[in-house]
Every structure is written in C-alpha cells, then in structure tokens.
Amino acid sequence: MKTFIKNGTVINPDTAFIQTTNVLIEDEKIMRIGDAQHEEAERVIDATGLLVVPGLVDIHVHFREPGFPQKETIQTGSLAAAAGGFSAVVCMPNTKPAIDTVETLTYVLQTGKRHGAVKVFSSAAMTYGIEGQILTDMESLRKAGAVTFTDDGRTVMDPGILYDCFCKAAELDVPISSHCEDHRFVTSGSFNRGKFSSLLGDPGIPALGEELIIARDILFAEETGARLHIQHVSTARGVQLIREAKARGVRVTAEAAPHHFSITDEQALLSGTMAKVNPPLRTEQDVEAVVQGLSEGTLDAIATDHAPHTIAEKSHPLERAPFGLVGLETAVGLTFTKLVHPGKLQLMDAISKLTINPANIMGLPAGRLEEGHAADIAIIDPNKEWIVEPDTFHSKSRNTPFSGMKLKGKAVLTMVNGNIVYDENSPSG
Ligand SMILES: [Zn+2]
Incomplete structure (x- = not known):
C-alpha cells in the first residue's frame, strides 16, 4: 500500500x-x-x-503489566501513546512481578508485539524485586532485549551493589536509568518541601534528597565509565550537577517530564492528590532551571513518566494516595504550550528531545524520518x-x-x- x-x-x-x-x-x-x-x-x-515528524519516543512509561491491569495494560497504554503522537515507548520494570527475569521481560515484549499499537521496548530491573539487594542477571536480560537497567520508583542505596551494577553496565555498554531519591533522607511527604507543603501540613520531600543521588550516580558513572541516564530531573541544583558533569566529560544524559517544566508545587493547592508525583512538582525557580536545562541541552530528552492509577487509589487521603500522573496524551500539548510557543525552546530542539535524542540514549531503532527507514x-x-x-x-x-x-x-x-x-x-x- x-x-x-x-x-x-x-x-x-x-x-x-x-x-x-x-x-x-x-x-x-x-x-x-x-x-x-x-x-x-x-x-x-x-x-x-x-x-x-518522526514518531515520538517516550523512554519512561509505566504500563502496569503484569500485575496492575486495573490501572493500565500494555494494550491501553500503547493506545494512549499512539493518541499522544508516540510510536515507541520504554516500559519501566516496577510491575508485579517486577521485570527482573528473562521470563517476565519476554512476556512484556511479546505482549507488546501482539497487542501494542506502538513499538514496546522494555527496561529491566537492576536488582531482584526492585529491592536493592541482589543484582539481576543483567547479561541474560540484555541479550533478551532490555534496553536499560533501572529500579525506577526506587533508588539502589547500597554503594557496593550499585558499584557492581555500574561495572556490569559498562561491560555490556547499556545505560543505567536512575530514579534519584535518597531513601534515608526522604522518608515521608507527598509534595515538595516548602511553602505549600507547610500550608498543607505535609512533611514535604526535600530537593536535596534528589540531588544527593544525582551527585552520587554521576560519581559512579565517572568512576566506572558506565553510561548514566538521570530520570525526571526536577530541581535547579540537579540540572547544575548534570551540566557540570557533562562539561568534564562524564557519560551522562538526562530527561525532564512535561509536568516538571509546566507547573509548580503550588498546583498541590488546586489539584490535591492529582498533583502528587515523584519527584514532586517543585518551585518556580526549579521549573525555570529545568526549562533552561532543556534549551541549553543539559537535559537531552522529554519523557512523560506516564504513571496511571485508578481514581479510587487517588481518592485516598494524601499520605496513602500513590505518586504519579498520566502523561502520554498531554506531552505534545504541554511541550508546545509551555516551551515552543513562548519561544523558550526551538521547534527543532523540541522535536529532537521527543524523538532522536531519547532513541539514541536507549539505542532504539526509532526517532528518524528518513528514506529507507x-x-x-x-x-x-x-x-x-x-x-x-x-x-x-x-x-x-x-x-x-x-x-x-x-x-x-x-x-x-x-x-x-x-x-x-x-x-x-x-x-x-
Ligand atoms: Zn521514577
């Protein structure tokens, strides 16, 4: 045809x-x-x-399968992707069971092939059960098609385990995607720690909790030579750490989520649990820094962190409601409304960050509009x-x-x- x-x-x-x-x-x-x-x-x-433009590429989605089909399935998630202009996605491994074995990874990839409206790629977990204790069989998972390793949703806190993981990733030349949150420092809270969390009586999530891990993982990448990809950067100092690391040649890339460049922590007052996301929406100054990071190239990609939850779950009291928001169907609208139309990001750069850049970070055969492709x-x-x-x-x-x-x-x-x-x-x- x-x-x-x-x-x-x-x-x-x-x-x-x-x-x-x-x-x-x-x-x-x-x-x-x-x-x-x-x-x-x-x-x-x-x-x-x-x-x-090339079909958009989202390297950070949660399609909830296996384990949570009431939230999303690979089929419905891929329909949402298609409706948002995306033709390829990378699934995160915090499913149930987690994507920590070849069997589960193969299930996700095959379900994507059979029922996915778009091209479904997958990450695999760094540690079994995303528990931060025992490294997965990264070599077999890589061979079976994992495009990156991550414990997204959690951070591996043990430096010894992390070091082995980075060494293995360097050997396999596969990127580590890092969810940055120091669990010893960030123990509670629903929103960014500041004026609005105080107003709401929420203990708050400190920006420092994210920045500590960004700094740590940059050092691990520098030490081991592994490729590091920082997920959903949300703070001004986080952007600065990545800027400095890139300047001295560390193999680090980074993504920003549309909600982190579009709205501030004040949204908590308007949207309640619907604005509860991890990392949280931050201050005006942080939003400006994320936009600056995108426009100057410190932040390479726009990724949605599409994280579906049911209305019943989001109706729980603040402390019990889950983190996350759906992003696939609003990403293009927010990118154009908040970045391209106001002149904060060039059109070509915006399209790069939604196509070729994320594809290159994960080594995906995607993101190009060229004859023969x-x-x-x-x-x-x-x-x-x-x-x-x-x-x-x-x-x-x-x-x-x-x-x-x-x-x-x-x-x-x-x-x-x-x-x-x-x-x-x-x-x-
Ligand atoms: Zn995350």
Whole structure:
C-alpha cells in the first residue's frame, strides 16, 4: 500500500532537515521525501499547515503489566501513546512481578508485539524485586532485549551493589536509568518541601534528597565509565550537577517530564492528590532551571513518566494516595504550550528531545524520518487549541493535574510501520 503525505512541514532532527514537502510511504517504509509522485498512492493525507515528524519516543512509561491491569495494560497504554503522537515507548520494570527475569521481560515484549499499537521496548530491573539487594542477571536480560537497567520508583542505596551494577553496565555498554531519591533522607511527604507543603501540613520531600543521588550516580558513572541516564530531573541544583558533569566529560544524559517544566508545587493547592508525583512538582525557580536545562541541552530528552492509577487509589487521603500522573496524551500539548510557543525552546530542539535524542540514549531503532527507514511518523498540529478532558483519554486511567487546562498543539495522526494507529479526524481514531 502506498501512502502520500503532502505539503507538510517535514522535520528530521537527525539531519536538521526542515522543509515544506511530501513524504511517500510504501508498505512499512519511507520511500521518498521530496517531490514524490503520488498518482498511484491509495491514501493521500493533506498535511498543509501541519508538522510531519518522526514518531515520538517516550523512554519512561509505566504500563502496569503484569500485575496492575486495573490501572493500565500494555494494550491501553500503547493506545494512549499512539493518541499522544508516540510510536515507541520504554516500559519501566516496577510491575508485579517486577521485570527482573528473562521470563517476565519476554512476556512484556511479546505482549507488546501482539497487542501494542506502538513499538514496546522494555527496561529491566537492576536488582531482584526492585529491592536493592541482589543484582539481576543483567547479561541474560540484555541479550533478551532490555534496553536499560533501572529500579525506577526506587533508588539502589547500597554503594557496593550499585558499584557492581555500574561495572556490569559498562561491560555490556547499556545505560543505567536512575530514579534519584535518597531513601534515608526522604522518608515521608507527598509534595515538595516548602511553602505549600507547610500550608498543607505535609512533611514535604526535600530537593536535596534528589540531588544527593544525582551527585552520587554521576560519581559512579565517572568512576566506572558506565553510561548514566538521570530520570525526571526536577530541581535547579540537579540540572547544575548534570551540566557540570557533562562539561568534564562524564557519560551522562538526562530527561525532564512535561509536568516538571509546566507547573509548580503550588498546583498541590488546586489539584490535591492529582498533583502528587515523584519527584514532586517543585518551585518556580526549579521549573525555570529545568526549562533552561532543556534549551541549553543539559537535559537531552522529554519523557512523560506516564504513571496511571485508578481514581479510587487517588481518592485516598494524601499520605496513602500513590505518586504519579498520566502523561502520554498531554506531552505534545504541554511541550508546545509551555516551551515552543513562548519561544523558550526551538521547534527543532523540541522535536529532537521527543524523538532522536531519547532513541539514541536507549539505542532504539526509532526517532528518524528518513528514506529507507520504518514509516513511524507523527503529524502534529502546532496551533490546534484544545482543552484537556481526562474522560476522553485512551489510557485506562484519568489521574492528571491538567484537567480543564487549555493547550495549543496536539498530535493529530500517528503511524507505526506505515499503519495509522491514531487519527484525530477519523471516528475510529
Ligand atoms: Zn521514577
């Protein structure tokens, strides 16, 4: 089957290509970019006024399978991804059981192949059960397809275990993705420790708890030569630590989540448990530092940390409600509304941080819009204004602090291997 996407602003960050032109797709591949013939195309998509970009890549999602299908499944999570413009995702291992054996990893990858609307990649745990005690069989997990090792949701606190893990990662040349939280220092709290946590009578989560581990893991990467990827950076000093590490040549990359560059800890007063996320929403100054980190390149990628929970769980009292929010279907809207339209991040940089950069960090065959490559494509309407209505989400969960927010910019069509997996304008989409 031939598909012709005509007259869109075609962007390929890998080659800094941006041009109003056409894309011809044949079956699962991109055949031609430019003045292609389209007379024989069975399907023509008019992309006038729209951006035609590589399918977006989210290297930090929680699809909750196996273990928590009431929150999300690989199938529903991948539908949410498609609706957000994503064509590839990396699942986190804090499922039940955790993704700490080849068997569970294979289950996730095969379920992704069978039922996923998008390309489902997976991490594997650094330690069994994400308990920080015994290293997993990293070599076998890597061979079975793990693209990174992480205990996301928790931090490995024992330096001896961590050292062995970093050495193994260096040997296998696979990145460690680090959730940074010193559990000896951060023991309670739901929101950022500061003015608003005090107002709410919450003990608060100190920024220092995150920064201690960022600093520690940078030293481990420097010592062992392993590649380190810092997840969901949320504090100004965290950004500064990564900036300094990069300047002296440490192999470190980092991601920011849309909620950390869009809203502050004041959101706790408005959204309650819906704004409870880990790391927490921080201060205005931290948000500015994260935006600065993205624009100068200290922060390489935008990743959602899509973390679905049921309404019943989020209705618990503050201390008992789980951390996390769903992010796949609002990421493009927030990136354009908060960064691109106000001129804080160049369009090309924004697309890079949603495509080629995260793909390169994890070594994924994704994030490129080039002739001969898989036709994984997102079409974005940068000027589409819309209001976040959680009831319309494709995700199984509705936990978002962005409900009712007006955004400008939206993915309107997503293609994976030449198949349309989401189409805003088709009733089935
Ligand atoms: Zn995390």
